Amino acid sequence: QVQLVESGGGLVQAGDSLRLSCVASGFTFSSYSMGWFRQVPGKEREFVAAAAWVSGATFYGASVKGRFTISRDNAKSTVYLEMNSLKSEDTAVYYCAASRSYYYSHLSRRTIYASWGQGTQVTVSS
Numbered sequence: 001q002v003q004l005v006e007s008g009g010g011l012v013q014a015g016d017s018l019r020l021s022c023v024a025s026g027f028t029f030s031s032y033s034m035g036w037f038r039q040v041p042g043k044e045r046e047f048v049a050a051a052a053w054v055s056g057a058t059f060y061g062a063s064v065k066g067r068f069t070i071s072r073d074n075a076k077s078t079v080y081l082e083m084n085s086l087k088s089e090d091t092a093v094y095y096c097a098a099s100r101s102y103y104y105s106h107l108s109r110r111t112i113y114a115s116w117g118q119g120t121q122v123t124v125s126s
Contacts, residue, residue, distance in 0.1 A: 007020070013086075019080060020083070022081075030053060033100070033101055034070075039092055045095070048064055061108065067083065068081060068084070098114065098115040
């Protein structure tokens with residue numbers, strides 16, 4: 001049974017840093033691309049970052065590029081999202097997701113991810 005469990009969310013102030021974790025189980029983690037998305041009420045789920053499983057390449061959404069870093073530890077079946085210089089507009093529920101696709105150009109698409117976690121809330125106060 002595929003399971004993704006996010007943690008690390010919380011309430012922080014603008015300019016602070018936070019690290020999210022997502023522990024995976026039930027599948028061969030090293031053979032999956034992993035992505036982070038976020039969503040606020042009333043809006044579509046937005047792509048944040050992804051790490052491809054073949055090349056190891058990383059890819060970021062425009063609004064977080066240069067501030068967020070995705071990394072993965074295949075030995076621990078865990079993907080991380082390091083978030084720096086947080087802004088109030090980063091407030092959202094953050095989800096991790098897993099996909100067998102490894103095409104760089106596909107990794108920002110929600111539809112390629114078959115498995116999702118339950119999400120963790122990040123709130124940034126200004």
